[in-house]
Amino acid sequence: MTLVVAASNVLVQHPVEAFGLADKLTWGAFSYPLAFLVTDLTNRRFGPKIARRVVLVGFALAVLLSLALATPRIALASGTAFLVGQLxxxxxxxxxxxxxxxxxxxxxxxxxxxxxxxxxFSLAFAGDAEMSTTVGLLGGVADAPLWVNLAAFDFIVKVFGAFVLLAPYAALMRVVRPFETPRPSR
Known part of the structure; x- marks a missing residue:
């Protein structure tokens, strides 16, 4: 979990240059959906209480590692977004x-x-002059700040990733047995 988040914090600083996607997408969009797979498999196996603990530990470690690998603003924005999104x-x-x-x-x-x-995206980039230059949102539907365009494309990739990651989730269901609430003894 920590490595996925830290890698995503580094990768979000690098636009995808291929196919003219530099103002639309960063490499972080491709790695971050794995964090949800880890959380969901943890939740399936150990239940929500342990999954929340994993999220909290992942949050703390990811923020510390991200402070070393990314800017403080990105690290704090990532930590906040990670914590709320994962919970x-x-x-x-x-x-x-x-x-x-x-x-x-x-x-x-x-x-x-x-x-x-x-x-x-709002915490990491709103108000940043470079990230607030105006671009065509989603390829020209309307004008928006660059960071909003990056967020929109990022979310599209995460939606795609959520569907794609159903395959490994399904494959791992046989290995990761579900959490069962203990029944009170009589």
Missing amino acids: LDVSVFARLRRLAWWRAPLVASLAGSAIDTALF
Whole structure:
């Protein structure tokens, strides 16, 4: 978890130069969805209480490591977004865990990604002169600051990642047995 977040904090500082995507996407969008997979598998196996602990430990370690690898603003924005997004993921997953196998990880990841993206990009880049230059939002639908365009494309990649990561989640379901609430003894 810590490595995924720290790597994402470094990668978000590097735009994808290929195919003219430099003002649309950073490499961090591709690594971060793995954090939701880790959280969801932890929640499946150990339940929400332990998943929250993993999130808290991951948060603390990721912020410390990110302070060494990224700017302080990115590290703090990432920590805040990570904490809120992952805790939302844990709560949504716990509520949906008894439904069809794919609903809990998909809906939890989408909800967590939406909050994470909005918080991270606004805290990390809003007001930054370089990141506030105006570009065509989503390729020209409207004009918006660069950071808003990056956030929109980042979220699109995270949505795609949430669907793609259902395959490894499904494959790991056989290995990661579900958490069962202990029943009181009689």
